[in-house]
Amino acid sequence: MAQPVKIYGIPLSQNVRKPLAVAAHLGIAVENVGCRPMDAIVKEKYPAARIPFMEDGGVVLGESNAIMIHLASKTTNDLYPEDRARRDAVNQWLFWDVAHWTPAYQPIQFERLVKQLLGLGPADEAVIEATLAKFRREAGYVDAHLKGRDWLVGNAATLADFAIGAGLTHAKAMDLPLADYPSIGAWNARVMALEGMKKTAP
Known part of the structure; x- marks a missing residue:
């Protein structure tokens, strides 16, 4: 069974909300790992030490808008148009x-x-x-x-x-x-x- 995409960050942040909302909209399974930029796990997994970032298999990706594009590219949808x-x-x-x-x-x-x-x-x-x-x-x-x-x-x-x-x-x-x-x-x-x-x- 495929592991859910992990999105790191506190949902109160509007930037963390972006990919979480897109995932929910598209029905993509995600695990939200609540953490703050100063937490050790953030620096360990994402050296830029900012939230949000995500893990999807072997892919680690930061920046909320880049994560949204990654998620939208996993399914057929109109959020990131082919046109x-x-x-x-x-x-x-x-x-x-x-x-x-x-x-x-x-x-x-x-x-x-x-x-x-x-x-x-x-x-x-x-x-x-x-x-x-x-x-x-x-x-x-x-x-x-x-x-x-x-x-x-x-x-x-x-x-x-x-x-x-x-x-x-x-x-x-x-x-x-x-x-x-x-x-x-x-x-x-x-x-x-x-x-x-x-x-x-x-």
Whole structure:
């Protein structure tokens, strides 16, 4: 019997949630090994010492979006389209997610959520305000793109929606101004209603 894919990391992390949600969506058996970047098992198995990473047979792979692609490539599905143009568009969003979307909210998440959870003192409002300016720029871009669309690429959910939607996992705790972006709000409701996202909700 084939061993389940092991995905290492705490599901509270939106980046760990990404591959867990994709696996649940596709019906791929996974074992979530809860761990933090500073845990010995992480450094031992994945020298970059970051989560998530996965083990699938002899393959060890890090980076949430790369893991999602690996999982989607194991079955026939529409999450990572075979059509060249649509796959290119999905890839563009996956790179954009890492380069622009995540930096536009992650410092806010640290200040408003992580600091509180770890008792690291009050939030730095200057950091929050500076990051909110980035968030508004990127959210404006996504909101305009989503006008008249249900999904980021084509007529069905893809890895792009899982990646960028997962970034809004803690939107309420971060107090992100999503009400200013109605197209994102409607799209995010669709993303969070996907079976894989429902099964991995924190």
